[in-house]
Amino acid sequence: MQRARKRFGQHFLQDTGVIDRILTEFAPDKTQSIVEIGPGLGALTLPLLRQTETLKVVELDRDVIPVLQKAAEGVGHLQIYQADVLDFDFHQCQQGDQALRLLGNLPYNISTPLLFHLFTQLDCIADMYFMLQKEVVDRMAAKPGNKAYGRLSVMVQYFCEAKNLFDVPPEVFSPPPKVMSAVVRLLPYQNKPYVAQDENLFSDIVRTAFNQRRKTIANSLKGKVTAEQLEMVNINTKSRAENLSVEDYVNLSNLIKQG
Numbered sequence: 001m002q003r004a005r006k007r008f009g010q011h012f013l014q015d016t017g018v019i020d021r022i023l024t025e026f027a028p029d030k031t032q033s034i035v036e037i038g039p040g041l042g043a044l045t046l047p048l049l050r051q052t053e054t055l056k057v058v059e060l061d062r063d064v065i066p067v068l069q070k071a072a073e074g075v076g077h078l079q080i081y082q083a084d085v086l087d088f089d090f091h092q093c094q095q096g097d098q099a100l101r102l103l104g105n106l107p108y109n110i111s112t113p114l115l116f117h118l119f120t121q122l123d124c125i126a127d128m129y130f131m132l133q134k135e136v137v138d139r140m141a142a143k144p145g146n147k148a149y150g151r152l153s154v155m156v157q158y159f160c161e162a163k164n165l166f167d168v169p170p171e172v173f174s175p176p177p178k179v180m181s182a183v184v185r186l187l188p189y190q191n192k193p194y195v196a197q198d199e200n201l202f203s204d205i206v207r208t209a210f211n212q213r214r215k216t217i218a219n220s221l222k223g224k225v226t227a228e229q230l231e232m233v234n235i236n237t238k239s240r241a242e243n244l245s246v247e248d249y250v251n252l253s254n255l256i257k258q259g
Helices: 016-026 044-053 062-070 106-118 134-141 149-159 199-211 227-232 246-257
Strands: 033-037 055-058 076-081 099-103 125-133 160-168 181-188
Touching: 016 044, 016 099, 016 125, 016 160, 016 181, 033 044, 044 055, 044 062, 044 149, 055 062, 062 076, 106 125, 106 134, 106 149, 125 134, 125 160, 134 149, 134 160, 134 181, 149 199, 149 246, 199 246, 227 246
Parallel strands: 033 055, 033 099, 055 076, 099 125
Antiparallel strands: 125 181, 160 181
């Protein structure tokens, strides 16, 4: 039996009830272009392939690829990209201009950098359904003023609508992680509610603010923004990073951009 590799942060899903629920929420269709990230031993891959007949997967671990290939024989057409998903260009999975649907039980140790990598490729992504550490999903969906609200919350909610679909206990994995998991749905906005004129500047302002989240926003952004500029976009100078909404950060970055 294939063993999970600690260096890849692997926890293999093995509960058929959870797998069925994920696929019910995902609702795959044969006409769609679907890519699974980190298929592992194929717990999600094979039931998904039975429904779609064709599937693309991105897998880093060379050792599990022969296992996947053998398991998929007679089930459907499985195309495997052996690659580090943090460097992977998802545009190569597209057929024509059809947007991709992404699914995956993501390794916990790369979940945040992977999300930021995916945000740079949303032009080819229709939606994303991921199993992640529950704490990360809580942060993704947190609202201003909540202790879980941070840089990840702002950046996820700038690009996508995030919804926690359901929580998943450790015992459905092998080996069991030490934390709860959750399945999140991310729907990239076709038209963002708030548009940053310079997304790199916006990202930098958000990062800087939360790097010193205990300070007031006037102090954490000192040198980048003045108290007068904060007041121009109706931000209280005594607020802290977690008190500002996505709209606040967009308005502030746009004001700075305009000079």
